[in-house]
Amino acid sequence: MMRPVEPNTTESGEPIRVLVVDDQELFRRGLTMLLASEDGVEVVGEAGDGAEGTALAESVAPDVVLLDVRMPRLSGIEACRAIKERVPSAKIIMLTVSDEEADLYEAVKSGASGYLLKDSSIEEVAQAVRVVADGQSLISPSMAVKLIDEFKQMSRPERTNVPGLRLTERELEVLRLVATGMNNREIARQLVISENTVKNHVRNILEKLQLHSRMEAVMYAVREKLLDLP
Template sequence: MHLRRSRWTCHDACVGNPTAANGSAAHAVSGPIRVAVVDDQELFRRGLTMLLGIEPGIEVVGEAGDGVEGVELAVKTAPDVVLLDVRMPKKSGIEACVAIKESVPTTKIIMLTVSDEEADLYEAVKSGASGYLLKDSSIEEVAQGIRVVADGQSLISPSMAAKLIEEFKTMSAPERATGPALKLTERELEVLRLVAKGLSNRDVAGQLAISENTVKNHVRNILEKLQLHSRMEAVMYAVRAKLVELD
């Protein structure tokens, strides 16, 4: 098992630094965050389930050993967050991610994998994953990631962040925003630009002098209008549409 304990905090990995005022990520889920663990390595899966079971505010509602079972488990239990390995038998983690988002759209997905390949990260984001962590993360990192993603934020491990930004930079976007982007209000476009620059909801609220709840509502409306699944997808859209330039 690769999960370790570490002093590294989610502050370093979270897109937009989504930490609450007390230093820990808040979550909008009432009661404990319900989590499903899907991984074909039994020892890793069982160990992760056991360690998450003693984390405050987290309840593991089930585990599965392949992508097909993972989708069935998600449909049956409707968890708040699913931890998915990328490479699994019967149905890959990416395929399972797509199926889960279609069947249980309120469920958030974190890919927890040994793969640090840009292609897997990019496909995970496109498929609706809200987070991407490597299996050498500590249990504290995984638990904090669960809390952050349950709160509607996105995160990736620091080692993958630069790769995702580079992927954004190399996207070809010959035309300015057209189509769905035109459905956004001026305020929604402002929020999208700031989110794409990596600001948290709290920071966006401060920049625009509006409440954090108002920002959350704007983000939700943006995702609905653009038919996207996550903030990271919204960032990708903003870059492709040249709504924001990444340095």
């Protein structure tokens, strides 16, 4: 059942607004209750299937959507595409029982920021929400490799190139590390720069490529042969 959730009292600063979509009611309710107790997180709704989740996402415009891969009426993949189309700013985390599901690759290619195993601890879930809300991805290095292999097989997109489009050497370096599945902290450590500097580079990359997510940037870079990949 689709059900808006009353906002919780939060401390200073705007909370991360989260929508939970899962057809298993006990899991959904439990996750909602646990997230509602987290500082800086506000659960703005919950839904029991993909169609209701899509409609509620359009209504409440959440920052982050936790979306089950397997659901009735509208699958997680279809719901992911629909939510990204209607609420492009929403970051989507796919909930799954296994990181080997082929659907996860389709989800990431459809705009999801990554995936989270259903047996994750509440600390891991809360951290995942904060990570994707910050513009990062939840992609393991092994999945990143598989995704890049798939992207390399795709034809070049029909996109109007931006005249004079150029990434700096440092931006290309950051993009290559993003493509390996590294998060901002790991990239900062690798390049011996601050996390804020990494964030700025990623923001510049997305603006120059006219894209909306880190994974879209990697897809574009692979297709346009901007990365030195074997």
